[in-house]
Amino acid sequence: MPAVTETAVEFFGPEWAERARAAVDAGPDAALRETKLPTYWGWIDNVRATYGESWALGVTDLPGGPRYLKLSWRDGECHAAEITGPDVDADYVLSGPLAVWRDLLDGDDPGRIVMYRRLRLSSGNVLRFFRGIYFFVESLAAVARVPATLP
Amino acid sequence: MTRMSDDVMDAVENSELKQIRDIDIDDVLDYVHRDLKKLPDYEQLYRRYLRQRWDVYDLDFTQDVRDWSEGMSQEERDSFVAISAGFHHGERQVEVELPVFMLGGSEESKIYMSSQIEDEARHTVFFDRFYREVVKMPGATVQEVLDSSFAHVSETFVGPFGLLAYQADDLRRDPEDEAARVRYGTTYFLWIEGVLALSVMKITLSYCRNRGFLPGYYTGFTATCRDEARHVQGGMRFLRDAVQNDPRMLTEIHDTLRTILAINGATSRRIALEALGWSPEEVRRLMIRQLRMKLTDVGISLPPDIQEMVNRIEPELAGG
Numbered sequence: 001m002p003a004v005t006e007t008a009v010e011f012f013g014p015e016w017a018e019r020a021r022a023a024v025d026a027g028p029d030a031a032l033r034e035t036k037l038p039t040y041w042g043w044i045d046n047v048r049a050t051y052g053e054s055w056a057l058g059v060t061d062l063p064g065g066p067r068y069l070k071l072s073w074r075d076g077e078c079h080a081a082e083i084t085g086p087d088v089d090a091d092y093v094l095s096g097p098l099a100v101w102r103d104l105l106d107g108d109d110p111g112r113i114v115m116y117r118r119l120r121l122s123s124g125n126v127l128r129f130f131r132g133i134y135f136f137v138e139s140l141a142a143v144a145r146v147p148a149t150l151p
Numbered sequence: 152m153t154r155m156s157d158d159v160m161d162a163v164e165n166s167e168l169k170q171i172r173d174i175d176i177d178d179v180l181d182y183v184h185r186d187l188k189k190l191p192d193y194e195q196l197y198r199r200y201l202r203q204r205w206d207v208y209d210l211d212f213t214q215d216v217r218d219w220s221e222g223m224s225q226e227e228r229d230s231f232v233a234i235s236a237g238f239h240h241g242e243r244q245v246e247v248e249l250p251v252f253m254l255g256g257s258e259e260s261k262i263y264m265s266s267q268i269e270d271e272a273r274h275t276v277f278f279d280r281f282y283r284e285v286v287k288m289p290g291a292t293v294q295e296v297l298d299s300s301f302a303h304v305s306e307t308f309v310g311p312f313g314l315l316a317y318q319a320d321d322l323r324r325d326p327e328d329e330a331a332r333v334r335y336g337t338t339y340f341l342w343i344e345g346v347l348a349l350s351v352m353k354i355t356l357s358y359c360r361n362r363g364f365l366p367g368y369y370t371g372f373t374a375t376c377r378d379e380a381r382h383v384q385g386g387m388r389f390l391r392d393a394v395q396n397d398p399r400m401l402t403e404i405h406d407t408l409r410t411i412l413a414i415n416g417a418t419s420r421r422i423a424l425e426a427l428g429w430s431p432e433e434v435r436r437l438m439i440r441q442l443r444m445k446l447t448d449v450g451i452s453l454p455p456d457i458q459e460m461v462n463r464i465e466p467e468l469a470g471g
Contacts, residue, residue, distance in 0.1 A: 036419035036420065037418065037419050037420060037421060039416070039417075039418075040306065040417055040418060040419040043416070043417035044417070109301065111304075111306065111309040111313075112301055112304075112309070114309065114313045115240070115244070115308075115309045115312050115313040115316065116316065117313070117316035117317060117319075117320060120320060121317055121320065126314070126317045126318055126321050126334075127314075127334065127406055127407060127409075127410040128410075129317070130310065130313070130314045130317070130410050130414060131409075131410050131413045131414065133309075133310055133313065133314075133414055134306060134310070134414070134417050137309070
């Protein structure tokens with residue numbers, strides 16, 4: 001059966017937010033899991049199992065001001081997504097300019113985006129955030145795989 | 152650890168760059184730990200820096216190029232790149248993230264830290280030259296060579312170096328925030344330099360020495376290791392003084408170690424360290440030993456939960 005290609009939707013629009021939530025909630029498919037060691041996914045699965053925090057992922061220079069994709073986790077399930085801004089309340093607020101998001105959606109390694117601090121943490125405890133860092137990195141990768149039309 | 156003879160200590164301490172090729176990496180690692188119990192002050196470390204500074208452009212990679220293409224097997228090359236790529240990026244990372252730490256602390260500390268920033272920049276150039284001239288990574292600029300080698304960087308390095316980047320941002324809000332400085336120093340001086348860097352040095356330099364390969368890399372990275380002795384001793388002095396001045400800082404060290412040890416071992420790829428003469432268990436023991444030596448020598452105690460995490464350290468450099 002041929003692969004179904006998702007149509008691109010408006011970046012930081014409500015449909016994109018829901019697709020992003022579904023993508024991070026679904027986690028990696030079997031083909032993607034094959035590309036990395038089982039112990040790596042095991043580490044992520046272990047973090048995710050009880051995860052109950054929220055992330056606000058922001059783009060700082062959209063027309064009209066900053067906007068955030070807020071993803072809320074409860075017992076390992078990503079149960080809610082909303083687009084909000086310019087104010088946001090989440091356990092961890094990370095944001096960057098559109099250029100960073102463009103690079104991310106174009107395939108830049110999300111681990112490197114984090115390692116080079118291209119998304120800055122403006123709110124939230126750094127040490128607590130990093131205890132789930134690879135779970136976050138792979139979730140960011142899932143968000144980046146959702147086709148989107150950028151401004 | 153064996154006690155260093157005065158002759159060996161003198162050789163490590165005072166060798167010019169050309170003589171460093173004759174020094175055994177184990178002697179340099181002993182040299183790193185020799186002063187941990189009494190810990191030199193920042194002025195002594197700065198004076199030592201002025202004596203030991205070396206010119207990265209004096210390194211000759213001619214024989215390395217031949218060894219890389221004619222002497223080493225593909226598996227050896229793959230393993231070598233996989234384990235050293237982390238520090239190609241790591242040296243850049245500590246170079247750009249250290250200036251914010253220099254903004255706080257005593258004037259002596261600031262002067263000393265200026266030398267460490269220069270060290271880290273020089274180490275970045277060392278890896279840039281090695282990857283460009285020997286490994287033949289493509290790229291016209293430092294950034295482009297970094298871009299070329301990132302595909303080889305293991306999550307082992309992404310976690311701690313990413314943590315350091317975000318801690319640096321935390322510190323930027325108030326460079327005099329002692330708790331933030333201690334958390335940053337634990338990641339940088341204790342884990343990245345005291346455990347990860349020294350382990351990578353031991354693994355790759357032992358391989359070079361045992362096989363008689365890559366004399367330019369051996370010379371430059373052994374000189375780098377001697378620089379790390381100053382960094383580790385200065386860093387351990389900072390952590391020891393911070394805890395002596397305010398015992399509550401021990402909690403900051405512990406919390407940081409909990410995070411570092413929680414993300415330890417989550418690596419997505421396997422590195423065939425056996426090609427470099429190491430087993431995962433040997434790497435595991437090496438890392439635990441490197442960590443315990445620092446903690447013991449400067450008197451940082453660990454609660455039982457962190458002791459247990461240390462016992463479960465994964466041989467992350469080996470990829471699981």
